[in-house]
Amino acid sequence: MDLTGKTLFVANRGEIAVRINRAAKALGMTVAQAHSEADAEMLAVKLADKAVCVGPAQATKSYLDAGRVVAAALEAGADAVHPGYGFLAENADFAAAVEAAGLIFVGPSPDTIRRMGDKVAARAAAKAAGVPTAPGSEGRLEGAAAAQAAAEAVGYPVMIKAAAGGGGRGIRVAETAEDLARLVPQAEAEARAAFGDGGLYLERLITDARHVEVQVLGDGTRAIHLWERECSLQRRRQKVWEEAPAACLDADTRDKLCASAVRLAETVGYRGAGTLEYLYDARTGDFHFLEMNTRIQVEHPVTEMVTGVDLIAEMIRIAFGEPLRIAQADVALSGHAIEVRVNAEDPANGFMPFPGVVGAMAVPEGVRFDTMLYEGYAIPPFYDSLLGKLIVHGETRAAALEKLRAAIAGMRLDGLKTTLPLHAALARDPDVIAGRTHTRWLEQWLETATIEAA
Amino acid sequence: MAAEIRSPLPGTFYRKPAPDQPAYVEDGAAVKKGDVIGLVEVMKSFHEVRADIDGANARFLVENEAPVMAGAVLVELD
Numbered sequence: 001m002d003l004t005g006k007t008l009f010v011a012n013r014g015e016i017a018v019r020i021n022r023a024a025k026a027l028g029m030t031v032a033q034a035h036s037e038a039d040a041e042m043l044a045v046k047l048a049d050k051a052v053c054v055g056p057a058q059a060t061k062s063y064l065d066a067g068r069v070v071a072a073a074l075e076a077g078a079d080a081v082h083p084g085y086g087f088l089a090e091n092a093d094f095a096a097a098v099e100a101a102g103l104i105f106v107g108p109s110p111d112t113i114r115r116m117g118d119k120v121a122a123r124a125a126a127k128a129a130g131v132p133t134a135p136g137s138e139g140r141l142e143g144a145a146a147a148q149a150a151a152e153a154v155g156y157p158v159m160i161k162a163a164a165g166g167g168g169r170g171i172r173v174a175e176t177a178e179d180l181a182r183l184v185p186q187a188e189a190e191a192r193a194a195f196g197d198g199g200l201y202l203e204r205l206i207t208d209a210r211h212v213e214v215q216v217l218g219d220g221t222r223a224i225h226l227w228e229r230e231c232s233l234q235r236r237r238q239k240v241w242e243e244a245p246a247a248c249l250d251a252d253t254r255d256k257l258c259a260s261a262v263r264l265a266e267t268v269g270y271r272g273a274g275t276l277e278y279l280y281d282a283r284t285g286d287f288h289f290l291e292m293n294t295r296i297q298v299e300h301p302v303t304e305m306v307t308g309v310d311l312i313a314e315m316i317r318i319a320f321g322e323p324l325r326i327a328q329a330d331v332a333l334s335g336h337a338i339e340v341r342v343n344a345e346d347p348a349n350g351f352m353p354f355p356g357v358v359g360a361m362a363v364p365e366g367v368r369f370d371t372m373l374y375e376g377y378a379i380p381p382f383y384d385s386l387l388g389k390l391i392v393h394g395e396t397r398a399a400a401l402e403k404l405r406a407a408i409a410g411m412r413l414d415g416l417k418t419t420l421p422l423h424a425a426l427a428r429d430p431d432v433i434a435g436r437t438h439t440r441w442l443e444q445w446l447e448t449a450t451i452e453a454a
Numbered sequence: 455m456a457a458e459i460r461s462p463l464p465g466t467f468y469r470k471p472a473p474d475q476p477a478y479v480e481d482g483a484a485v486k487k488g489d490v491i492g493l494v495e496v497m498k499s500f501h502e503v504r505a506d507i508d509g510a511n512a513r514f515l516v517e518n519e520a521p522v523m524a525g526a527v528l529v530e531l532d
Contacts, residue, residue: 038521057521058466344497353497355464381464382521385497 001322004028008106008316009052009073010044012084013063015372015388016296017044020082023312032076034069036062038380043372052076057382063087066094070101080104080319082312086384089295090117106319107272108294109220115268116292120163120201126289129267131260134279134288136203147184147202148177154204160184162191163199166291168237170194173205208438209279211239212246212287214261215303217314218270219324225258225265226307227333229299233426233442235351240419240442241426242299242339244306247397247435248282257287262328264292273300273315282438298341298389301370305337305393336397338404340426342371343385346417347451355381359414367392367407379416387418397435401427421451457509457531459485461522465496467503469518477518484510485531492528503528 007030010020017033021044024031033048038057045051052072055062062068064087073081081098083089083106092114098105107113116122120140123133137150140163151158151174160183162170172187174180184200192198211234215226230246231239249257261276275297277290300311309326318324345351358377363369371388373379379387392407394400408424426432431441461467469477469492479491485505491512492503509531516528 058519353463353499355497381496382466383497 006079009078009081011069015370016084021047070097082106085295104319113294116294129264131264131289134203137201140199157205158202159205160187160202164195164197212280213275213277216265216274218265219318220271223262223265224328225262226303232437240341244302244337273311301391302337302339335395336400337393338400339389339391340423342388343419347422354417355379356416362412364410457507458527459529461526463494463496464524465494467516467522468493479512
């Protein structure tokens with residue numbers, strides 16, 4: 001498919017806007033970049049063919065204002081809108097507004113976004129597709145008595161989750177029936193305030209599990225997987241370090257996991273790039289579906305490094321109506337990739353945000369650094385702290401770790417405080433090297449670790 | 455003589471703990487050293503701003519939810 005001359009509107013900022021700009025340019029497209037008043041100097045604006053201001057610094061009045069973003073895309077003469085991740089990327093009403101304006105939304109249909117965004121409906125879809133889910137309630141909890149009955153059936157401890165939540169938000173743990181009686185009304189009130197939907201469900205708590213996730217691509221009819229990633233190193237339920245493939249899986253489990261993701265994607269007629277998140281219990285070998293993210297993810301580069309597939313380019317092609325170009329048998333897994341998130345936070349000082357000005361900057365040869373930074377750039381304080389992602393690839397996990405240690409040592413980002421010293425310490429840690437981690441490991445490790453200032 | 459409280463961080467200034475709650479300090483109110491006078495959100499993390507002096511008749515120079523630079527004067531006091 002020839003996309004030359006088509007205009008893509010990038011409705012996002014930061015490093016992902018840079019990434020989308022580059023992919024679109026490589027496809028011969030014209031790029032129009034959205035930006036807030038605080039982001040006029042960002043790298044994606046400099047790379048784009050044109051830029052449109054979508055409002056003031058505050059995201060709710062700019063990047064999150066669906067009406068303004070759609071109007072800006074029309075003003076820019078766009079054919080399609082790429083939402084990136086975060087902001088409006090998983091907002092079904094936004095996707096519908098883009099389509100109603102006669103533009104292409106680079107992502108799944110509004111109905112799919114809505115269905116998968118309701119975590120209870122997503123669980124039901126997973127069950128219907130034969131994908132294992134954690135033992136939990138059937139559908140939404142209707143009242144305190146139903147919650148007690150469901151928790152008794154599942155067994156304590158249980159997690160109380162918001163149907164409209166996801167991404168680790170709005171989760172409470174109940175160890176006993178007394179906890180449950182106290183927490184359900186709180187959780188309901190909080191979910192109603194945060195999401196406008198007080199619906200709850202519960203799942204058994206699986207402790208010390210590992211976070212694995214499967215990348216899929218679908219064209220609305222057919223779907224393929226691009227193997228899995230592991231993202232168990234998290235702080236406050238936010239991933240800080242991601243790998244592909246998940247070294248904790250044997251070949252048989254990997255095949256079953258990835259096949260289950262394809263079944264679910266095909267069952268819902270998935271279109272575009274998506275990720276199915278699972279918890280993996282290394283002691284039993286069981287995996288359970290958690291939720292589906294109907295967008296590109298921050299950590300997509302590790303999948304690109306081990307498969308050679310440009311996920312952003314493929315999702316744009318699919319959005320313009322091209323059928324999947326890749327057969328499952330052609331998606332080979334090659335070597336091992338690690339990504340570390342370089343955030344503007346000082347790990348030696350409680351992860352205090354550090355929105356500084358970038359001084360001299362250098363990136364070693366032979367590594368990938370997806371970033372929003374350039375020398376002299378003043379990092380705005382109004383958005384999240386992700387500055388970039390350092391990505392390495394090696395023939396084995398050990399080789400990738402070795403490359404990562406050398407790459408971190410060779411990175412130069414003068415004038416900033418970043419999480420690179422955290423990653424330097426992690427890359428030398430015996431548990432990380434041996435893969436003895438789980439989703440609570442990093443927070444426990446941080447309680448005793450000392451991280452040297454950069 | 456007028457006294458000032460400055461923002462220790464760049465970011466977005468909030469006068470209320472949550473949108474549906476009253477302001478930490480109403481216009482014209484008195485402030486004691488150590489009182490929380492607002493929040494600054496920097497990169498999605500929230501930091502309390504505390505008064506480093508006593509004063510009366512608070513006059514806010516920065517509106518709720520407005521962007522601020524580090525060192526910007528948030529409030530003047532008598």
